[in-house]
Amino acid sequence: MGKLLFWIVLIILVLFVARIAGRMAAARQSGAQAGKAKKPAGGQPQQPKPLESMVRCAHCGIHLPRSEALLQNGQTWCGPDHARLGPGKR
Structure with missing residues (x-):
């Protein structure tokens, strides 16, 4: 019973770490894409779109x-x- 509980906890821990790593990679990738998109050829950052009613x-x-x-x-x-x-x- 102790071995089974150990393996269950270990699998849950590995899945949790993998999920966190995936989220960090996605956030890093979206941040890099946003940085590229905000700088047009002139080098000046784009202004955000004005709010619309x-x-x-x-x-x-x-x-x-x-x-x-x-x-x-x-x-x-x-x-x-x-x-x-x-x-x-x-």
Whole structure:
């Protein structure tokens, strides 16, 4: 019974260490890619995208960025189909 418990604990420990190592490698790789992407050819870092306000579809209630919304008759819609259907019942 003692040997079985030892092997179970050892396997769990090895899996835990492997999981941590995988996460560290993924974080290191994504950090390297982000560093490359932020420096354009001019050498100056890119400015972050400005925050955009979210609006709600008058039919289904989904929230979407204002730039992707359809504005008709003073209401916002997620697409032309919902604009055609009109306001939803809530």
